[in-house]
Amino acid sequence: MKDYRRLTEDEVLQLKSQSCLADDWGNVLVAEGFNSECVHHTRFSGEVKLGVFDAEFTLPGGIKKHSGLRHVTLxxxxxxxxxxxxxxxxxxxxxxxxxxxxxxxxxxxxxxxxSTFGNGVEVAVLNETGGREVLINDKLSAHQAYIMALYRHRPELINRMKSITDYYSNKHAATVGSIGDHVMILNTGSIKNVRIGDYSHICGTCRLTNGSINSNVTAPVRIGHGVICDDFIISSGSHVDDGSMLTRCFVGQSCKLGHNYSASESLFFSNCQGENGEACAIFAGPFTVTHHKSTLLIAGMFSFMNAGSGSNQSNHMYKLGPIHQGTMERGAKTTSDSYILWPARVGAFSLVMGRHVNHADTSNLPFSYLIEQRNTTYLVPGVNLRSVGTIRDAQKWPKRDKRKDPNRLDYINYNLLSPYTIQKMLKGRSILKDLRRVSGETSETYSFQSAKIKNSSLNNGIRFYEIAIHKFLGNSIIKRLEGINFQSNQEIRQRLKPDTEIGKGEWVDISGLIAPKSEIDRLLDGIESGSINRLKSINACFSEMHENYYTYEWSWAYDKIQEFYGLNPETITAQDVIRIVKSWKEAVVGLDKMVYEDAKKEFSLSSMTGFGADGSHDEMKQDFEQVRGDFESNTFVTAVLKHIEDKTALGDELIKRIEHIEE
Structure with a gap:
């Protein structure tokens, strides 16, 4: 604690001569080394403590200002x-x-x-009329919010989670606010009941009311011109700028909201970006991106999502009010002018084109296109697996993780193929095979819920899913057997045995965290029983699941390898492994070749339209190459070719290592 002393008579006289006033000079305390020359036109009321004023600030443009108090009432x-x-x-x-x-x-x-500084504010996410409120707090993770919003079928769990948040909010409630070290607040309107962290930069902001700005030295927060925030929490590393308006919102780490973005009753988690458009009651999981003025996201749950211009959803059927909600699972995208009438559920890594009003649930048919033709939804299952865009997305997300804060709130799994997506493909493959069996192999179209699937799309879908399943299971077995020289089948069997039983059964994507459902249930049981009763403990459980992902993944993959390839764990041999690796190699190379062909379309003659504006065909080609480069030297294309080469070598290396082992 710093030592303070009372002002001397001389200091009081000097302050008075510099137009300073005090209700009671005895209530003004100062630190050793205080210099009264630096205080002018200042009024003191209540208890005031002042530090020393030794340093100088250099502002943009080179102007220098000495520390001190001038024209202020404290x-x-x-x-x-x-x-x-x-x-x-x-x-x-x-x-x-x-x-x-x-x-x-x-x-x-x-x-x-x-004031609780925004902690404990209820955000009516997904359902504007209430029923799925999430209580925001400084430590809120996407996974915690997911459970609070969606696990309403467990009322005791929700009550416990509310009381855990209330405990945290009350513990941090105070009648005195804090503004941290190295903070800059310039040309700003009113700041009321706001806790401001170290290294915050608030410039030209209109109004901040009832919130926390959780800035720190490693990940400063910037709040810019024209911003209005009411009942909010903004996490480390985030920027809210250029006239953005937030009402009852949580902004996660390293998010960027700007260009008049407007949001109410919404949650944005790590690395989200919102510009120009509008959000209402949305749950924006990690990497939800919307850039366009005409885009409205409403009452939906998203993650790893990119919204095309004019994307829109309806949560209102003009009957009982805006009570409908929808989910676009991880990686789902919308094209320009797409529309979905909630309720609906769109499978992971799917692309939505056109207007969809039939409430489809394609969650077990991931990597699909949903295309509208004459008010009918046509489904093209699995086709997105061969899309160059999907692969590019999967590569860009880890690179676009801008979080600098060592204390990360969200645990993000970037894997395109995981037990979560592969379990859906296994179900999808069964669904498509059953449709073919029931309706006949020669049917022109098949009906799935309220969508139509063309014959060729159905057969291709089965093939795409099988390729991806071979790829994932082969990847898993190669990783498991990596770097060991086996001498017998017994050694291979021993190594293949999982380290834990955890991981078998169903997996879930808890807004960015992919984990076995059994582990999530174990955590929820712990919260219900009261053995887990702090936000810190909940986040520690999520951290543990994230850390152990690959251990759990192998338990699931080993189970599925036996099922999919019809193998017995007691009799599995090197030759069985070699067969799996050969199928894997075929799948990986096959998929990469499809991606390669898809990338080629970007360099076709039609893609060159508009290049070489006033010249001949040759000039068009040259202009295109100057701007976009040529196909063979494109970085993505060379990466795909390198991937084919590396994966082939990886498979060959394992085969070589175990082919000498006899049956």
Whole structure:
């Protein structure tokens, strides 16, 4: 604790001569080394503590300002060392201000009564009329919010989670706010009941009310011009800029909201981007991106999602109000002018084109296209597996993770193929085979729920899913047997045995975290029983699941390898493994070749339309190559070719290592 002393008579006289006033000079305490020359036109009220004013700030453009107080009213305020506070039109009340902080041209900064600073605010996500409220807090993860919003069939669990959040909110409630170290607040309107973390930069902001800005030295937060935030929490590393308006929103780590983006009753988790458009009651899981002025996201759950311009959904059928909701599973995208009438569920990594009003559920047919023709939804299953765009997306997400904060709130699994998506493909393959069996192999179209599937699409879908299943199971077995020189089938069998039983059965995607359902249930049982009763403990459980992903993944894959290839764990041999690896090699190379062909379309003659504006065919080609490069040297294309080469070598290496083992 810093030692403070009372002002000397000389200091009081000097302050008075510099147009300073105090209700009671005895309530103004100062640190050793305090220099009264740096305080002008200041009014003190209540208890005020002042640090030293030794440092100088250099502002953009080169102007220098010495720390101190000028033209400001302080009521119950602690000012740290080397702060510069000037031109506060109204006053600053009930705040502790850290060291090296610069505050200039602000209307008012105050805490009025007891505040939880945005913690415990109820956000009516997914259903605007209520029923799925998530209580936001500083430590909120996407996974925690997912459970609070969607597991309403377990009321005791929800009550426990609410009381855990309430405990946290009450523990952090205070009548005094804090502004951290190295904070800059410039040309800003009113700040009321807001806790501001270290290294925050707030410039030109209109209004901030009842919230927390969880900035720190490793991941500063920036709030920019024209921004209005009410009942909010903004996590580390995020930028909210250019007239964005947020009402009852949680903004996760390293999100970017700008260009007049408007959101209410919404949750945005790690690395989301929102610009120009509008969000209402959405659950935006990690990497949800929307850039366009004409795009409205409403009452939906998304993650790893890119919304095309003019994307729209309806949660209102003009009967009982806006009570409908929908889910687009991870990686699903919408094209320009797409529309979905909720309720609906779109499978993982699917593409939605056109207007869909028939409430389809394609969750067991991932990697599909949903295309509308004459008000009918046509489904093309599995086709997105061969799309160059899907592979590019999977590669770009880890690179676009901008989180610098060592304490990450969300545990994000980037894998395109995982037990979660492969279990869906296994179900999808069965669905498609059953459709073919029931309706006959020669049917032109098949009906699945409210969608139509063409004959060729159905047969291709089965083939695409089988390729992906071979690829995933082969990958898993190669990884498991990596780097060991086996001498017998017994050694191989021993190594193939999983390290744990956890992982068998169903898997779920809890908004970015892929985990066995059994482990999620174990956590929920712990919360219900009261043995897990802190936000910190809940997040530690998610962390553990994330850390052990590959251990659990192998338990699931080993189970499915036996089922899919009809093998007995007691009699599996090197030759069985070699057969699986050969199928895997065929699948990997086959899929990469399809991706390669898909990429080629981007370099076709029709793609060159508009290049070489005023010249001949040759100039068009040359212009195209200058802008886009040629096909063979394109970085993505070379990566695909390298992938074919590397994976072939990997499979060959394992075969070589075990082919000498006799049956």
């Amino acid at each position: 009521h119950n305020v602690v000012v740290g060392d080397n702060c510069c506070i000037e031109n506060i039109q109204n006053y600053i009340a009930n705040y502790e201000i850290g060291n090296d902080t610069f505050i200039e041209n602000v209307d008012i900064i105050l805490v009025d009564g007891l």
